[in-house]
Amino acid sequence: MLEFARHKTVPVHRYAAIYYFGGMTLFFFVVQVLTGILLMLYYRPTATEAFESVELIMTNVSFGWLIRSLHSWSANLMIFFAFLHLASVYFTKAYRPPRELTWVTGCVAFFLALGFGFSGYLLPWNELAFFATRVGTQIPSTIPVVGEWIMRFLRGGERVTTATVSRFYGWHVAILPALMVVVLGLHLLLVQLLGMSVPPPAADEARRRRPMPFFPHYALRDFLGWLVALGVLAALAALFPWELGEKADAFAPAPPDIRPEWYFMFMFETLKVMPGGSIGGLEYEAIPILGFGLAALLLLLVPFLDRGVVRRGRSPVFTAVGVVAVVYMVALTAWGYRSLAPVYAVLGAGILVWLFAWAIERHENGGGG
Amino acid sequence: MPADVTPGTIPDPDRRRLLNWFLGTSFGALLASIVYPVARFLNPPEVETAATNEVDAGAANDPEFVAKGYKIVRFGSEPVIVVRVGETDFRAFSAVCTHLACIVEYLKANQIIHCNCHNAQFNLQGQVVGGPPPKPLPPFGVHVVAGAEGSARVIVSRS
Ligand code: FES
Numbered sequence: 001m002l003e004f005a006r007h008k009t010v011p012v013h014r015y016a017a018i019y020y021f022g023g024m025t026l027f028f029f030v031v032q033v034l035t036g037i038l039l040m041l042y043y044r045p046t047a048t049e050a051f052e053s054v055e056l057i058m059t060n061v062s063f064g065w066l067i068r069s070l071h072s073w074s075a076n077l078m079i080f081f082a083f084l085h086l087a088s089v090y091f092t093k094a095y096r097p098p099r100e101l102t103w104v105t106g107c108v109a110f111f112l113a114l115g116f117g118f119s120g121y122l123l124p125w126n127e128l129a130f131f132a133t134r135v136g137t138q139i140p141s142t143i144p145v146v147g148e149w150i151m152r153f154l155r156g157g158e159r160v161t162t163a164t165v166s167r168f169y170g171w172h173v174a175i176l177p178a179l180m181v182v183v184l185g186l187h188l189l190l191v192q193l194l195g196m197s198v199p200p201p202a203a204d205e206a207r208r209r210r211p212m213p214f215f216p217h218y219a220l221r222d223f224l225g226w227l228v229a230l231g232v233l234a235a236l237a238a239l240f241p242w243e244l245g246e247k248a249d250a251f252a253p254a255p256p257d258i259r260p261e262w263y264f265m266f267m268f269e270t271l272k273v274m275p276g277g278s279i280g281g282l283e284y285e286a287i288p289i290l291g292f293g294l295a296a297l298l299l300l301l302v303p304f305l306d307r308g309v310v311r312r313g314r315s316p317v318f319t320a321v322g323v324v325a326v327v328y329m330v331a332l333t334a335w336g337y338r339s340l341a342p343v344y345a346v347l348g349a350g351i352l353v354w355l356f357a358w359a360i361e362r363h364e365n366g367g368g369g
Numbered sequence: 370m371p372a373d374v375t376p377g378t379i380p381d382p383d384r385r386r387l388l389n390w391f392l393g394t395s396f397g398a399l400l401a402s403i404v405y406p407v408a409r410f411l412n413p414p415e416v417e418t419a420a421t422n423e424v425d426a427g428a429a430n431d432p433e434f435v436a437k438g439y440k441i442v443r444f445g446s447e448p449v450i451v452v453r454v455g456e457t458d459f460r461a462f463s464a465v466c467t468h469l470a471c472i473v474e475y476l477k478a479n480q481i482i483h484c485n486c487h488n489a490q491f492n493l494q495g496q497v498v499g500g501p502p503p504k505p506l507p508p509f510g511v512h513v514v515a516g517a518e519g520s521a522r523v524i525v526s527r528s
Contacts, residue, residue, distance in 0.1 A: 254472050
């Protein structure tokens with residue numbers, strides 16, 4: 001084992017920064033496990049007690065607010081980095097043989113992470129979560145034949161009730177973690193066995209430059225990244241404690257700002273623009289749902305579909321499809337959060353200023369670099 | 370078959386097949402006897418709900434009716450929206466949006482039953498006038514009766 005660690009190296013080239021995304025995702029996952037275990041000590045998974053127990057955590061338990069906020073923030077950051085990791089592997093086509101299985105296990109881990117997000121969202125039993133879960137679990141029911149069964153299976157009955165909370169809790173703290181440990185273990189093992197992929201455009205460069213020993217050089221860099229991540233996470237949790245909202249009421253209208261978690265927003269918005277009606281017994285809203293399901297399946301199969309990258313080392317079609325998908329998701333997500341327009345304005349201005357400063361500096365340095 | 374070979378030392382093809390069959394089926398049966406109960410266990414049981422046929426939605430001049438123009442009442446385990454159109458004119462529909470099951474509200478100013486989830490709009494007949502839902506809201510019966518102390522009460526019933 002030690003021997004292995006001593007000999008492991010990481011390629012060095014201009015895209016090497018992307019190697020950090022996976023480790024970052026792993027870091028947030030570990031935070032999730034640790035804070036999750038702590039939250040289990042006070043949380044009660046029933047419709048009558050869930051909200052109150054989270055309230056208790058937020059108000060009475062010492063540092064409860066911190067632990068819960070860390071859990072929520074870290075969940076979101078984990079998904080964010082998992083997404084970055086996935087996208088960077090996709091666009092650098094690191095799924096090339098022999099790493100097909102690494103990709104497949106990674107995809108499955110990503111879907112499991114989304115499952116964690118979906119099942120965890122309901123647990124505080126607040127209004128937003130209640131309706132998001134109602135909609136989210138109703139969605140499969142539009143699938144012909146098996147839909148109704150899937151819905152009942154997810155909800156633990158006809159409606160979103162205390163049975164649903166218990167069920168989601170079971171998924172969230174037992175079933176999904178067990179699956180995740182297996183899948184993630186396999187994923188990390190494969191990464192170790194097969195090594196890091198070098199993006200084709202950087203192949204020459206990586207050959208010229210000496211690879212970095214994993215231990216201690218690369219591990220220390222990873223570690224530094226995690227320290228920064230921990231700092232950012234703590235700052236976010238301390239400055240913006242996660243809100244709890246209103247307790248869910250099964251006999252009140254859906255609140256006007258109903259929305260799922262941000263990473264499901266593009267699907268939510270797609271459902272919104274879908275008109276009503278049906279063709280041949282298939283309701284219209286089943287179309288985007290089946291579409292997303294198909295997209296997920298295709299994503300899983302990318303290494304086996306993209307033969308161009310095996311033969312010619314490039315596959316512009318897959319890159320183009322990826323770009324379109326990312327643009328679609330970003331655009332619909334931004335549209336879903338259009339009420340945040342001022343934030344976008346500030347962010348945009350910030351990026352402009354930064355670009356401007358960067359350009360000036362470059363100019364002053366004689367345009368080199 | 371030579372005479373000095375006792376049956377059984379040389380694999381008898383029929384015997385082998387029989388053994389394989391027993392092995393295969395018992396393994397299959399073992400697996401099925403584990404998978405089947407687990408699968409059935411995961412499937413939630415039906416919950417008996419007492420049949421509700423009539424619900425008192427409150428006084429016709431209930432401040433909630435007058436101010437917001439509607440009320441959501443529990444009809445068994447189902448939410449029902451009761452809209453006050455006029456002093457004695459009430460309408461009742463299932464409050465579960467036919468799109469993806471959010472709970473609707475009534476916008477008094479526009480006289481529209483609205484779903485916040487994906488912007489569905491229904492008119493006072495429960496018909497879809499905008500947004501994604503595939504079907505109209507299922508109607509409920511509603512009538513106003515004279516209650517005690519001369520107050521008119523709104524009664525919702527299965528139509
Ligand atoms: S659930 Fe009402 S519009 Fe989608």
